C-alpha cells in the first residue's frame with residue numbers, strides 16, 4: 001500500500017427534543033439534541049468513517065452495528081479510538097483532518113477549539129492538525145429547518161518509516 005492515503009466520512013442525525021447535543025465530545029447548550037443509538041456524536045462518527053475509509057476497512061456500521069445493545073448510549077470516543085488503533089496497527093499515523101459540521105443553531109463557533117482539542121488528543125496529533133468548520137443550512141433543507149445536523153470529514157494518513 002502507498003505511503004499516503006486519504007479517507008472521507010459523512011454522518012447525519014435527526015434533531016429531537018429531550019436528547020443532549022454532543023459534537024466532538026462537547027455538550028452544546030441547545031433546546032434540540034441529536035437522536036441516535038449511541039451518544040449520536042455526528043462529528044466523531046464522520047471522522048471515524050474517514051479513518052476507516054482511509055484504509056478501506058469498511059464503515060462504522062459494520063464495526064459497531066446499531067442493532068447491538070452494547071453500543072446503546074455509547075461514548076463515540078470508543079468508535080473513534082477503535083478506528084485509530086486499526087490505522088496505527090497497520091503502521092500509519094494521522095497527518096491532518098478537515099471537517100465541516102452543518103448545524104442551523106446554536107452557533108458552534110464558541111465550542112470549536114475544544115472540539116478540535118478533543119479530536120486531536122484522541123488521534124495523537126496537535127490541534128493545529130484538526131480543522132473543524134461550522135456552517136448553517138441557510139434556513140433551507142433538513143439542516144436549515146433544524147430537522148437534522150450533518151458532518152463531513154476528510155483525513156490524510158501517512159505510513160511511518
Ligand SMILES: [Zn+2]
Pocket residue numbers: 011012013036040041042045
Ligand atoms: Zn452517527
